[in-house]
Amino acid sequence: MRLSLVLVFCSLWVSCQQGPATSETETTDTAEVVQEAKPDTITDAPDRLPEDWIDIGVYIPNVEVDIRYATTDNFVGEVMYECARCLLREHAATALLAVQDELQKQGLHLKLFDCYRPLPVQRRLWEKVPDINYVARPDKGSMHNRGIAVDLTIVDDQGMELEMGTEYDYFGPEAHHTYTDLAEEVLENRQFLKAIMESHGFQGIRTEWWHYSLKESLPELSEYEWPCP
Numbered sequence: 001m002r003l004s005l006v007l008v009f010c011s012l013w014v015s016c017q018q019g020p021a022t023s024e025t026e027t028t029d030t031a032e033v034v035q036e037a038k039p040d041t042i043t044d045a046p047d048r049l050p051e052d053w054i055d056i057g058v059y060i061p062n063v064e065v066d067i068r069y070a071t072t073d074n075f076v077g078e079v080m081y082e083c084a085r086c087l088l089r090e091h092a093a094t095a096l097l098a099v100q101d102e103l104q105k106q107g108l109h110l111k112l113f114d115c116y117r118p119l120p121v122q123r124r125l126w127e128k129v130p131d132i133n134y135v136a137r138p139d140k141g142s143m144h145n146r147g148i149a150v151d152l153t154i155v156d157d158q159g160m161e162l163e164m165g166t167e168y169d170y171f172g173p174e175a176h177h178t179y180t181d182l183a184e185e186v187l188e189n190r191q192f193l194k195a196i197m198e199s200h201g202f203q204g205i206r207t208e209w210w211h212y213s214l215k216e217s218l219p220e221l222s223e224y225e226w227p228c229p
């Protein structure tokens with residue numbers, strides 16, 4: 001009788017001890033699995049981006065990506081991006097894909113000079129050129145810092161840029177949409193770019209023929225910096 005009571009007590013005690021112990025082990029195992037998964041995700045970078053960012057070079061494979069801030073061939077003459085990537089928010093990416101599809105039917109395609117620009121880069125640009133005529137104030141930000149702006153032109157089936165009258169990032173009246181003392185071909189090309197971008201929801205700015213941003217979208221300014229290989 002005493003023995004059976006002791007056995008029952010022991011049995012209960014053991015099961016009580018085992019219960020939480022097993023549960024704790026499972027919890028710990030799960031936690032370890034989760035913790036192990038994180039480095040894997042990071043290891044998979046740079047192909048993986050946060051959900052709300054689209055890599056245009058992958059999403060629209062027929063565009064030419066010539067990101068000038070990843071080179072010294074830009075108006076500050078210094079490398080500002082660690083590597084060249086064109087990222088956009090999803091809505092802007094979808095709209096740009098529609099532009100490229102339409103151009104491709106005419107044997108043309110897009111060439112992209114700049115897309116999303118992280119705020120830390122905007123601050124470094126501002127330190128170098130603190131002039132609102134050339135660089136947006138970082139506290140106010142630009143559409144590039146929101147991931148909905150692109151600097152771009154059109155190239156033909158030989159990879160030649162259509163004549164637009166000035167180089168990209170030329171700061172002067174000749175780059176303005178309102179400047180008309182240009183060859184007829186240049187005016188037509190600028191109008192062609194403007195019309196196709198506007199038909200897919202983008203809008204330009206007066207002073208830069210190459211700059212367009214999505215009209216019906218205003219995501220937050222972003223600090224996100226893309227990974228490099």
Ligand SMILES: [Zn+2]
Nearest residue numbers: 149150151211
């Ligand atoms: Zn721009």
